[in-house]
Amino acid sequence: MRISFERSHLPVFATFFVAFLIFGYIVAGQFMVTSSRGALRNLSNDELRELYNNISAELLNMRMEVLTLQTKLNDLKAKSENQLEVAKSIRGEIELLEAVIGLKEVYGPGVRVMISFENPNLNETDFFDVLNELKASGAEIIAVNKVRAVLNSHFSFRQGQYYFDGYRLSNPVIFEAIGDPDTLEGAINVIGGVKSTLEGIEGVDVVVEKKNRIVIASRKGNKI
Secondary structure (H helix, E strand, O other): OOOOOOHHHHHHHHHHHHHHHHHHHHHHHHHHHHHHHHHHHHOOOOHHHHEEEEEEHHHHHHHHHHHHHHHHHHHHHHHHHHHHHHHHHHHHHHHHHHHOOOOOOEEEEEEEEEEEEEOOOOOOHHHHHHHHHHHHOOOOOEOOOOOOOOOOOOOOEEEEEEEEEEEEEEOOEEEEEOOOOOHHHHHOOOOOOHHHHHHHOEEEEEEEEEEEEEOOOOOOOOOO
C-alpha cells in the first residue's frame, strides 16, 4: 500500500488551521470589550444591563464555539496519530516480507551445522534433507555457505562439485539457521535423524553448534 505525501500531512495542516480559529475568537472577544470602555460612561443603568446581557450571551456563544472547535481539533490529532500507526504497521509488514524473500539482512540466535567430507560421496538429497529438517523445525532464515536460501533454492552435483543455487560449495558445507537454538539442535541431533544418517556415510562428519547471534546477508546481487 502506498501512502501519498499530501494525505499523510493533511491532519497536520488542519490542526494548525483549527488552532488559528480558536485564537481568533479569543482575540476578537478581547477587542470587543476593550473598544467599548470609552462609551460606557455615557450609558444608563438599563443600557449597561442590556449591554452586559448581550456581551454575556455573545461570550457564551464564543465559549461553545471554542469547545466545538477544540473537539474537532482533538479528533484531527487522533486521526493524525492513527495514520502514523497505520504507516508504522505497513512499514513492519514490508520489512517482514523483505526478510522472507531475502532482500534484507537478518540476524538472531540459531544453530550452525558443519558437514565435512573426505570424498564427494554425498548426493543432493543429503544436503536437502538438512535444509528441510531445519525448515520443519522452525528455522526462519537459512544460509548455506553464506548463500541465503529462498523458496526455490536447490542443490546440484556436477563434475565432482556440489552447488547451491548455482554457487559452488566448498568443503565443509555450513548451514546457518536463525530460530530457537534448542529446537533446531534437537531436530538435527535426534537419534535416527539427519545427523545420524549423514555420519553413517564413510568419511562424513557433522558438527552442530548453538549460536547466540547469526548474521545472514540478503540475496541482493546473488543468483536466484
